[in-house]
Amino acid sequence: MDINQFMLALERKHLGEQEYLQAVREVLLSVESVYNAHPEFEKAKILERLVEPDRIFTFKVPWVDDRGEIQVNTGYRVQFNNAIGPYKGGLRFHASVNLSILKFLGFEQTFKNALTTLPMGGAKGGSDFSPRGRSQAEIQRFCHNFMLELWRNIGPDTDVPAGDIGVGGKEIGYLFAMYKKLARENTGVLTGKGLNFGGSLVRPEATGFGALYFVRQMLETAGQKIEGKTVAISGFGNVAWGAATKATQLGAKVVTLSGPDGYVYDPEGMNDEKLDYMLELRASNEDIIAPYAERFGAEFVPGRKPWERKVDIALPCATQNELNGEDARQLIDNKVLCVGEVSNMGCTPEAIDAFIQSHTLYGPGKAVNAGGVATSGLEMTQNAMHLSWSASEVDARLHHIMSEIHAQCLRYGKESDGYINYMKGANVAGFMKVAQAMLDQGYLG
Ligand code: 2IT
Secondary structure: OOHHHHHHHHHHHHHOOOHHHHHHHHHHHHHHHHHHOOOOOOOOHHHHHOOOEEEEEEEEEEEEEEOEEEEEEEEEEEEEHHHHHHHHEEEEEEEOOOHHHHHHHHHHHHHHHHHOOOOOEEEEEEEOOOOHHHHHHHHHHHHHHHHHHHHHHEEEEOOOEEEOOOOOHHHHHHHHHHHHHHHHHOOOOOOOHHHHHOOOOOOHHHHHHHHHHHHHHHHOOOOOOOOOOOOOOOOOHHHHHHHHHHHOOOEEEEEEEEEOEEEOOOOOOHHHHHHHHHHHHOOOOOOOOOHHHHHHHEEEEEEOOHHHHOEEEEEEOOOOOOOOEHHHHHHHHOOOEEEEEEOOOHHHHHHHHHHHHHOOEEEOOHHHHEEEEHHHHHHHHHHHHHOOOOHHHHHHHHHHHHHHHHHHHHHHOOOOOOOHHHHHHHHHHHHHHHHHHHHOOOOOO
């Protein structure tokens, strides 16, 4: 297989779908040698079939705002691959949402879900609806109208959406209520539900907690400890909150958070009061971090990113391509020990190249942030069994799954000089599982 030729054809077919093409290229580069070592994959056209989503639904979502004006948004669901289980993946509500972004996320989700060891296929969906500045009544109406179209294409054993950027516990509650009306059933069709209607303990924290378990293991494997280390976190949403909470619990010092308006630098680190305030700020729907600096007397740096600070650990927790080549060089110059991508595709290809070339510990999103969807898988299991596990049981399972993912990265990513290329490890491990499952089921997937 010639990657350049493959990519040229794909670029021609999916003109301008930059994020999707970026995600595909990264995986292809990683799996090239195992692909070529398995002629049965090429014969079965596994790659040609893997890069193409099974199907995409797009639909119109009209709704009425608080002033009585009609608004129109576009809704999507990309069902990417169900070789190893029902489609599974989040819904993103953000002004930037388009097909390229949802296809990249669905593609990544397919491999991430394979890494969790649970039987889940890959999907992603959402809308270009922006919750920013919208009232709760408007968000609720939008969620209802979105589900009015989506419900026919999902189900507890076919496709199970969850949250992502702009979709948290509240939105999942509104979506679930509408689904129940339409489908006339009460099942685990969504994950990230509230605790008193089928949600799982630890699901809100799971992405961040899982990321820190993984990062701690990366450090330990390299003979380092997480205690006392300084951590730069970007974002201040659900994922950033979970990461900041667990990092603080593990004895690290979280010195930055960020928003679209800039970043906060707080050398004292975080505590319970600051962690609680993060949730308050997110719930305000304003999408600015400046009030945090004001409240706690910390430094606010407008219009810049936290990667310019000297820290031991960098954890992008906001969105795709938020850490570029220049940011990476700055972190490396400042002797960063470990970079854990908690957002999906948080680093640009230039940044990843810089980390790998300098032998900096770098964990890719599909491994580092897999604890979120893994705990969604645990929520599905609890729903199917009509029971709920204790927080310590869910946390223990999450912990175990993150260790398994780490072991898979070691198995496929350890290089001859001892450096662990986690990106290669995660991509190859995820690919091998999905490719083998497709092969076993013939050509129809
Ligand atoms: O990117 C992700 O893994 C998520 N947004 C969570 C998906 C899920 O189904 O829990």
